[in-house]
């Protein structure tokens with residue numbers, strides 16, 4: 001969606017319906033990137049085969065090219081050698097895009113708290129949904145997929161985003177004051 | 189001046205020679221006529237070690253393992269090195285397969301090999317500082333400070349990954365045309381994981397292929413020095429992650445030699461039965477994905493379905509799917525559940541007709557045959573020279589299976605055949621694996637029908653965790669149990685190699701104990717490392733689609749290469 005109309009409109013029947021259609025289309029046809037890193041990738045493959053069948057959730061079109069996909073399932077251990085490569089692949093994916101961190105390794109390093117392993121892929125790319133397990137069962141991945149679909153449902157494309165809550169000037173002054181007091185050695 | 193075998197520390201009965209650094213090259217050259225395969229080459233950082241009775245002084249020790257097919261035995265050559273002179277003569281002129289091993293030793297320990305054609309890091313990024321398997325290198329990521337990937341750092345890392353043909357002595361052009369350098373991976377569906385292969389292409393023909401590995405290096409060997417002997421078992425599951433408990437078996441074979449723990453027959457049979465089921469599971473993944481690599485869409489759906497059935501059994505027995513972490517020092521974690529035999533027997537009935545169906549679908553498919561026959565041919569000589577084992581070796585026609593030749597875990601009690609090929613090409617590798625699944629099924633059936641009664645875990649004090657029923661008898665057993673559970677077992681000092689016929693070939697663990705609750709050095713010799721090194725040999729002069737056929741037929745797993 002061209003950025004000049006993005007988040008420009010007040011909330012009304014037309015804009016919310018358009019957003020609804022956008023979100024419906026986006027969430028129902030996620031195209032994951034074929035990107036296996038380790039053991040978890042085998043369970044990711046298993047979830048796309050007949051017993052589990054990821055097609056039931058509209059996400060079976062695995063694309064080998066990052067240019068054609070909008071979902072990166074980081075399935076497995078991200079090593080420090082692979083990290084920069086992964087970052088580049090993520091950067092190559094067109095917006096809007098999402099990221100599922102599948103398994104203990106990609107979420108927090110998992111069993112491999114070792115010199116060569118990145119302790120969580122969220123240090124280099126933003127993660128939408130984390131999946132527990134080593135490896136997670138395919139059902140677990142599907143749960144993450146449903147969560148992600150819920151998340152996409154909340155997206156606004158046309159409608160103005162709710163105004164951000166900003167700190168009141170006086171609150172800021174108050175805070176600074178507190179800091180200054182805390183720094184005095186002997187507050188009388 | 190070869191020192192004699194050191195009986196006190198060597199626990200696996202392998203002849204061990206200490207050879208000084210100046211003579212080791214000559215010694216190995218002399219041994220090659222007998223011991224034709226360079227099985228493994230690694231090193232040990234000895235600086236913190238306490239128990240070295242009868243061994244020469246050294247800061248580092250290089251360890252060569254050779255294997256003789258004529259004698260059916262290993263030999264171990266150890267070379268002491270002082271920290272002030274950390275270099276050795278490269279043996280790449282004797283075994284070309286030493287290339288990657290020497291690079292790995294350089295990468296991990298910082299030992300120089302003079303005369304090596306291309307001594308640079310292999311597993312760690314080229315920007316890495318330090319040598320991870322040295323005792324003074326941090327083991328945990330949490331010891332290394334917070335990680336940040338700034339833009340410059342990303343650029344630097346990317347730059348370090350750039351392939352420079354000149355470094356490898358490759359021409360950029362010939363006659364009047366340029367070569368193309370094509371980068372395949374590390375993200376590519378055909379490489380089965382994070383593997384990168386740089387191809388030098390003349391038109392469409394491959395002139396050279398340079399595999400680059402290390403994108404999956406998770407430091408499994410270093411973890412052996414941090415986890416207790418018992419809590420290291422889950423890590424082994426994740427080495428060949430398609431092989432599940434097969435890895436446990438390799439590790440425990442070595443560990444039980446060190447600990448001297450006898451395994452009850454029932455535990456041995458349970459181990460064999462589950463290991464063979466995992467061989468089938470691993471081969472099923474290979475079967476489906478290999479067919480897919482060659483353009484067949486459907487087989488992978490069928491084979492994964494069968495894999496799920498097998499996983500149903502694994503789940504019933506172990507409670508997990510891919511990484512059951514089920515074998516224990518001295519036996520297995522628990523006895524078989526009630527009704528287990530029905531599950532296995534059902535599978536034994538179910539599976540053979542499926543295999544016959546896949547034969548029709550895949551092996552007899554004309555296109556499949558055209559793509560695999562005569563592709564990636566290796567002779568038996570070459571296979572031995574490059575350290576190939578398992579189905580890839582047997583496809584060349586050599587009937588060599590460590591389950592038969594050096595039986596472990598009671599394999600001598602089972603009847604099964606060793607399928608072999610004749611041409612050493614991709615097609616024969618496929619046929620061998622398919623036939624192996626039938627043989628595994630035979631072994632499983634024998635296990636089910638003759639499952640011995642008795643304990644599923646040894647009563648030896650080092651068996652971990654000790655059986656609970658025996659803890660409340662007297663204070664001795666209670667203390668043993670408490671220590672076994674809280675600290676884990678203390679393994680007597682020594683070293684041992686335990687090697688098994690894993691799903692992909694010979695998988696060996698070389699363990700050094702310094703008499704403590706953790707291993708002093710854990711070396712994992714994996715089949716895929718050797719197989720991947722032999723890749724360029726098989727694809728030179730061929731097309732890219734052939735490369736993918738060769739990769740598929742090789743049946744490797746990235747964690748098995750990089751560890």
Ligand code: SF4
Pocket residue numbers: 038039040041075076077102103104105106110111133134135136426
């Ligand atoms: S989370 Fe577990 S299964 Fe997944 S990649 Fe890591 S070690 Fe493998």
